[in-house]
Amino acid sequence: MILQRLFALVLLAVCAALAVMAWPYQAAFSYEPVGPRAYPLLMLGLMSLGLLYLAIRPTPIVHKEDEPQLDRESLIKIAACVGLLIVLAATFESLGFILSAILVGLPMARLYGGRWLPGAIVVVGMSIFLYWLFDRVMDVPLPLGLLSALEN
């Protein structure tokens, strides 16, 4: 309940900030009666109304049976997983696809309860296979990064 109120209020603040951001949007010259400002403002306005209602009268969250309560441990794991995904995004081009996939995939396999050796085999094999599959077979270009020195 309290989380939901907090979320609604935060999103409400975001809406307000975006509305302020949208205020100066005006076409330099225009042939149409509705400018670029009206539609986003309309959507933000409607969303704010909905959020305001949600903040005042939050609807109860129905928990599924198989959904365990969030504890500290899970939260740390989730933060770690997000961190790994950010590392993946940051190293994707500089290290190249294969290396960054291994760098991120291995700790991620550990995070989900895998052991080092099987995890390493799966992740390394899969990164190379996926690179071959997408880059060579399916023509989806992927960065080679550091490994490009090995080419030729």
Place this chain on the structure above:
Amino acid sequence: MDTLSYLGQGFGVALSPYNLVTALTGTLIGTVVGLLPGLGPINGVALLIPIAFALGLPPESALILLAAVYLGCEYGGRISSILLNIPGEASTVMTTLDGYPMARQGLAGVALSLSAWSSFIGALIATCGMVLFAPLLAKWAIAFGPAEYFVLMVFAIVALGGMAGDKPLKTFIAALIGLFLSAVGIDANSGVYRFTGDNVHLADGIQFVVLVLGLFSISEILLLLEKTHHGHVAVKATGRMLFNMKEAASVFVVNIRCGLLGFFMGVLPGAGATLASAVAYMTEKRMAGDKGKFGKGDLRGLAAPETAIGASCCGALVPMLTLGVPGSGTTAVMIGALTLYNITPGPLLFQQQPDIVWGLIASLFIANIMLVILNIPMIRIFTRILAVPNWALVPVIAIITAIGVYAVHATTFDLFLMVGIGIMGYILRKLDFPLSPILLGFILGGLMEQNLRRALSISNGELGILWSSPISMSTWALVVVMLALPLLRIWRRRSARQRALADA
């Protein structure tokens, strides 16, 4: 007669060896994707968009591939709900009710093949309905001007909330988030940069694939993290793999009834497979009365939701193809794919590119037949896939998702954006917000704004144009009905509670 000759032409397209192989590959990929926890039809179709594009498939083959993946995913989701009692997505919740008890009784193979068969009949009924009604609707839809389109889209959004049932407000907010997100980027009419924060990468807006994969794949990966402690053991599929004639005959009437129901529900925007399967199951349960063993492995309880899902999936393609207004999350993704090919779904599609439309319809028939046939030899292999542990699966999902996102623009900015959207999606999910309205809103948002502005340009700013024609008037009436539905439901629930209190 025209329709039949077009359909023949469509079968000509779909039965070409190249497209047959495409459809087979699609159903296989789709089944595997649908099987895996954390991946459903929406991710499956979204992941394949950049790949289909990179492969250089001609548009009709790409569309056939996506449709086959769509149906395959639905089938794959069924396998995990019957064998594991874990519904892959909301629509298959009803399947677990009778499917899992059947599997426990040693009828896993029968349950799977019967569900595929039911879904095939549902899809068949819906496809026939589509063949009959889609051209009519398309002809009628030409009368739609920008004002009517705008109202129609308002209706589609409102219908989402009206039909969704238990949480109309959250559905509505989610749809508005999507509608707003579509406004990010350069405004096509005036050239103003909106909400880009001077970031070049946002100039042409948030990429659809990035939004989908962030919302669905990344948030699902985070959700899976919570569930790693819990092991699930699949029921072994042994014994008979195929249902017999007696079993098929016993559910035939159910199939027909639920197929018609599912088609109707699928055509309505916002209703979709989840509602269709729930309504079908409840109706059949009520009709069977005390004699049925519903919940304990009744064949009818399995056939009813599956037929309805199959029918509504095909039914959902009707508004997408004829009006260009998607009715469900997956069809929203397919519209995204079509726009990549520079095809605008809508009434004119039937006239300008009949090959694509009818080829797609014909390939739905073929993909469904393939799924029934695949069930017999492949089911053991598919059940083995269910045994893949999360620690091997999740890194693969994460990395394939990253590839899918990178393939769109080849910028790492999109990867960061995907992670951000994924976190947002995770929070929204934890707070019980439905996610597919965001997608629908995102797809409809651009169209909605364009049509609104076009309509008001025609009338020179006079708002009256939005309710001047009979079509828009009646659509507004439907909007009011849809807005009233959740209120009515709340009121009925409240009065029922008061009555219960009075009785006590």
